[in-house]
Amino acid sequence: MSDLCTALRGARFDGYVSVFEAQPTGMIQLRAELENGAVAEGVCRATGAEVPQPLGLATGECGTVLWMAPDELLLRVPLEVVPDTLAGLEKDLRGHHHLSLDISAMRSEITLQGTAVREVLAKVTPLDMAVLDSGTVRRTRLAQVAAAVWLEDAETARVLCFRSVATYVFDVLAVSARNGGEVGAF
Incomplete structure (x- = not known):
């Protein structure tokens, strides 16, 4: 390491x-209305996983999604894809109230x-x-x-x-x- x-x-x-x-792994904090279909689509496109149930986690082909709060997810993805994943989320969630941040460090x-x-x-x-x-x-x-x-x-x-x-x-x-x-x- x-x-x-x-x-x-x-x-x-x-x-x-x-x-x-x-x-080390890439970590993206996503704050949004988790019931919003655009959020589910963006998360799935970013990780291959569904939005998990409260207190749960879901694993996809590109990453893992952890439920952190009623309006917060943590996306764990390879460190090298964080910038592209953030850009994809911004594109997918344009027009929807959200915040996505690279919190890897x-x-x-x-x-x-x-x-x-x-x-x-x-x-x-x-x-x-x-x-x-x-x-x-x-x-x-x-x-x-x-x-x-x-x-x-x-x-x-x-x-x-x-x-x-x-x-x-x-x-x-x-x-x-x-x-x-x-x-x-x-």
């Missing part, structure tokens, strides 16, 4: 769960892998990790900072946070994942 533009410079910690900085993404990802997260977030389903996105707190959390599958979780607090979030997750800290709750 190139360390030129990442907050954590490829940091990795291996405990009873592995915690590591995800590969504002956010950091951290991946957790292992059989106990739910336990590691349960130590540091108020989310009920026993009931969080794969494919569900939740905005929450991670220790003292805002974050978004989702499970890709039973052994892979993603955490999205502001770049300015990425080191803090990484360190909190690494402490939570240290060998000898297993609780066995899940």
Whole structure:
């Protein structure tokens, strides 16, 4: 991983769960009326995915769409296509009230892998990790900072946070994942 533009410079910690900085990805914040057909068409053209249901995510051939709020989506696309994706959204949504921004440099993404990802997260977030389903996105707190959390599958979780607090979030997750800290709750 190139360390030129990442907050954590490829940091990795291996405990009873592995915690590591995800590969840089393009992130576009889209604020709009999500029920608008033009929004659905623009999102589909940009990512190949549908607008997800509340608290959900949808994956298409060109990217992933995360539901962040009743009027907000996060489009995750390859970093190199962000300018073209933004231009396409602007064209598709011309005449419709919306805001689309490249926030790729504002956010950091951290991946957790292992059989106990739910336990590691349960130590540091108020989310009920026993009931969080794969494919569900939740905005929450991670220790003292805002974050978004989702499970890709039973052994892979993603955490999205502001770049300015990425080191803090990484360190909190690494402490939570240290060998000898297993609780066995899940």
